[in-house]
Amino acid sequence: MLQSSDYDPLTAAMRPPPGETQEQREEREAAEAEALEVSNRIDAEIKASKQAMKRQKKPIRVLVLGQSMSGKTTTIKNFQMIYAQKSWAEERSSWHIVICFNLVRNVNTIADTLNEETTDSILTGRRSSLTEWHRSVLFRLSPLRRIENDLKAFLGAGSSESVEIHHPNRPNTSDGLRDSPSAQQISPPEDAKRPQEFCIWSSSGWKSILNQVKTRSAQGKESQVPRMVRAVLNSCKDDIHLLWNDPVVQSLLRAKHGRLEETPGFFLNDVDRILSTDYTPGDEDIVRARLRTTGVQEYRFTLDKGTGTSRDWVMYDVATAWIPYFPDITALIFLAPVSSFNERLMENPRINRLEDTFVLWKTVCSSKILANVQLILFMNKTDILRRKLEHGYQVKDHIPEFGGNKNEFSSVLEWFRRVFRKLFTDNNSSLNRKFIAHFTNVIDTKATQHTLQAGKFSTSRSESMALRYGCFKVQAAILRNDIEEAGLM
Helix, strand or coil, X not given: CCXXXXXXXXXXXXXXXXXXXXXXXXHHHHHHHHHHHHHHHHHHHHHHHHHHHHHCCCCEEEEEEECCCCCXXXXXXXXXXXXXXXXXXXXXXXHHHHHHHXXXXXXXXXXXXXXXXXXXXXXXCCCCCXXXXXXHHHHXXXXXXXXXXXXXXXXXXXXXXXXXXXXXXXXXXXXXXXXXXXXXXXXXXXXXXXXXXXXXXXXXXXXXXXXXXXXXXXXXXXXXXXXXXXXXXHHHHHHHHXXXXXXXXXXXXXXXXXXXXXXXXXXXXXXXXXXXXXXXXXXXXXXXXXXXXECCEEEEEECCCCCCCCCEEEEEECCHHHHHHCCCCCEEEEEEEHHHHHCECCCCCCCEHHHHHHHHHHHHHHCCCCCCCEXXXXXXXXXXXXXXXXXXXXXXXXXXXXCCCCCCHHHHHHHHHHHHHHHHHHHCCCCCCCCXXXXXXXXXXXXXXXXXXXXXXXXXXXXXXXXXXXXXXXXXXXXXXXXXXXXXX
């Protein structure tokens, strides 16, 4: 009997079976050779996969931060429009129902304003500027209430959130730029309740809603809701025109909402085009469309144009409180709506929106968690700022620190730039991080089309600052260019 130290179980297992014939031996050796070939092939595939994973770069992860209606969603949309055109094209038709929803909301906002005017005139005993004609038009438009509710149910289970709309007559109660309390520190007064905006809980933003609409259409199970919406809107089209273009209505809207046409999701000037039988949402329509979502939003894009790489991008639309949960990010885009100098936070009317933006920017710059993250500041909505200044709004009336500076567009922009730069310099948590900032417009998607086609942007970095007056399309290219120049791609 063999000693245990001399026994090799592998040799014993590979030993030919007793009494094996020549034919059996050939079959056995052929099977073993085939098994060895399969094993070698699997090993080669595993090795190649490991090498590919080593070569593959991590996705670019970008946080997009800012107040509500600062332009975060529009920035993400434009990035997809420019660099992920395949998915953008696939989603295009699904935006139609969202745009119809925005249009219905526009009409019902007008109806709410006129109804409030009627109620207020009755309670105060004053004579209303509205006539029987206005009430008749409102009655004919009343089916749009049901249409709005049907669209809410069709688009997804929603909750309500406050709409941030400028109230030009609200007095300024500013306490200063640097020490302005955050919206969470002061409870809004009882009379600060405002209309509610429908929003949808989603972890993937508008994409999950669009996928739901697209899936129904692809399966031939489109709900009757979209067809009914288009039919009712067409029947109301003439009254919508009459109401929107009425001088009395325009005066009441300006007094209550400021310029309604400057708010996201406004389509009252495009009724005929949107309701035409051959209408397909254009790029500008999709950029302007508003579908509010709540929760942490994650948008994944496989870039397919102008990048020279298949590297993926992941963009997160988050609130400030969520920043600690995203340690592995490449860059942070901060949207600062500079046109909001004369507006108030809807959740707390005591706080100036732009001053609150200064506080948020200071918090971001001083965050130790973000010390290794490149910050990119978009001082946004400069076109709306220009119009406000042209209409006579004085920055010093709303932000006392502006003092005796000239109330001219270029001077105001320069002053805002200095404030943001000083907050960055005084609170920068990383000595190696540069100040990167840009001035941008809202949704003029045609203004720089030819520039975008070039795909490259030269920038002067003498002060690590480029003053660019461009549209949101430019924002997408600026963002990618900044991250490339910072060596983060």
